[in-house]
Amino acid sequence: MTGQDLSGHVAVVTGARRGIGAAIAAVLLDHGATxxxxxxDGALLARQAEELGERGRVIPCAADLRTATGRTRLLEAAGRVDIxxxxxxxxxxxxTTRDTTPGDWQQQLEINLTIPFLLCQSVLPGMIERGWGRILNIGSVVASAPQLGNAIGYVAAKSGLVGFTRQLAAEVAGLGVTAxxxxxxxxxxxHLDEYFAASDTVSEQTLSAAIPVGRLGRxxxxxxxxxxxxxDASGFLTGSVIDINGGAIHA
Ligand SMILES: NC(=O)c1ccc[n+]([C@@H]2O[C@H](COP(=O)([O-])OP(=O)(O)OC[C@H]3O[C@@H](n4cnc5c(N)ncnc54)[C@H](OP(=O)(O)O)[C@@H]3O)[C@@H](O)[C@H]2O)c1
Structure with a gap:
């Protein structure tokens, strides 16, 4: 597809050391973004940056995003955030609802909802000033379909992410920024393998059985x-929810 060259753009990917975030970092490099x-974990990020460095310019940044200092460090490492x-x-x-402690709830909302909001808030002024920006929040299928064995605060947070992203998108539509x-x-x-190892009831087989495609995603x-x-190609796409789930959506 044309218009997908990201050369000259700086992208920040949180949670990029492994899993989905690592795969996203790699494809953005392949399309020319810094x-x-x-x-x-600074050591692991540095090792990953050496490997990814063959594909483009990587700036690893170790920062705990639960602190204002950590969030500032990440954004300062970027200098300018286009994506x-x-x-x-x-x-x-x-x-479950019955056994969630206030601490669980707080932890689940903090990393999945509050921190994404705070980072959006920080990068928006620069994006608006430059007339171009792209925000992509990674949610979860649980915002549309209940999944036993999950965490109630996580579900609430990922559902909240949808509402706040739609509202944010409307606020900045027409200013060159999409969300x-x-x-x-x-x-x-x-992460999922760790979860399977810790669970007596949930396994790759049980989860795969609930997915029409018949397997987990990669x-x-x-x-x-x-x-x-x-x-640039997606300038008309904003305030949307994109589902990639092997057909497992129920909403
Ligand atoms: N895997 C799935 O089946 C699935 C399904 C639906 C949605 N998702 C969503 O997709 C995203 C990635 O999932 P994943 O499975 O790839 O997860 P993952 O491997 O556990 O990666 C999450 C990353 O978040 C980072 N992180 C957590 N707390 C942090 C903090 N306080 N400060 C900075 N970084 C922090 C971790 O960094 P460090 O390792 O460096 O600490 C970790 O690399 C998540 O938002 C998840 O909810 C995943």
């Missing part, structure tokens, strides 16, 4: 659409 890779991919997310403990949500279905990542299958979503 990519700031966010994560918390923001809020991918960092997840939850540390599956929990969209990409909702992956279940994707085979290291990170590269989610990342493949991202260059389009953050390029």
């Amino acid at each position: 990519v700031v890779t966010g994560g918390r 923001l991919v809020n991918n960092a997310g997840g939850f540390t403990r599956a929990s 969209n949500v990409l909702n992956p279905g279940t994707v085979k990542t290291e 990170p590269d299958e989610i990342a493949a659409i991202v260059p389009y979503l953050v390029s």
Whole structure:
């Protein structure tokens, strides 16, 4: 597709060290963007940057996004943010409405909703001033379809991400800035393998059985659409939710 050359653009991808974020960082490099890779482990990010460096310019930045200092460090490493991919997310403990503690709820909302909002808020003025910007928030299929074995605060946060992205998109439509949500279905990542290892009831087989395509997704299958979503070619696409889930959507 034409108009997907990202040369000259600086992209920030949070949670880029592994999984879906790593796959997104790689395709953005392949399309010519300079990519700031966010994560918390500086040594692992540096090692990854060496490998990814063959594909383009990578700026690894170790920062805990729960702190204002960490968020500032990430944005300063970029210098200018043309493309923001809020991918960092997840939850540390599956929990139902009945057994979620205030701490669980807080953790689930913080990384999946509050931090994406704060980063959007920080990058918007520059994008508006330059008349061009692309925001892509990585949500989840759980915003449309309940999934047992999940975390209630995570579901609330990913659902909130949809509402706030649509509202933000409307606020800046016409100023050259788009904002969209990409909702992956279940994707085979290291994180998911850890989750399977810790669960007595949920396995790759049980989750695959609920997906019409009959298997989990791969990170590269989610990342493949991202260059389009953050390029010139997608200037008319804003306030949208893009589902990639092997047919597992119920909404
Ligand atoms: N995998 C799936 O099946 C699936 C399905 C639907 C949606 N998603 C969404 O897709 C995104 C990526 O998922 P994934 O499975 O690839 O997850 P992952 O491998 O666990 O990656 C999440 C990343 O977020 C980063 N992160 C977490 N807390 C952070 C913090 N406080 N500060 C900075 N970075 C932080 C982690 O960085 P460090 O490792 O460096 O700490 C980690 O690399 C998430 O938003 C997830 O909710 C995933």
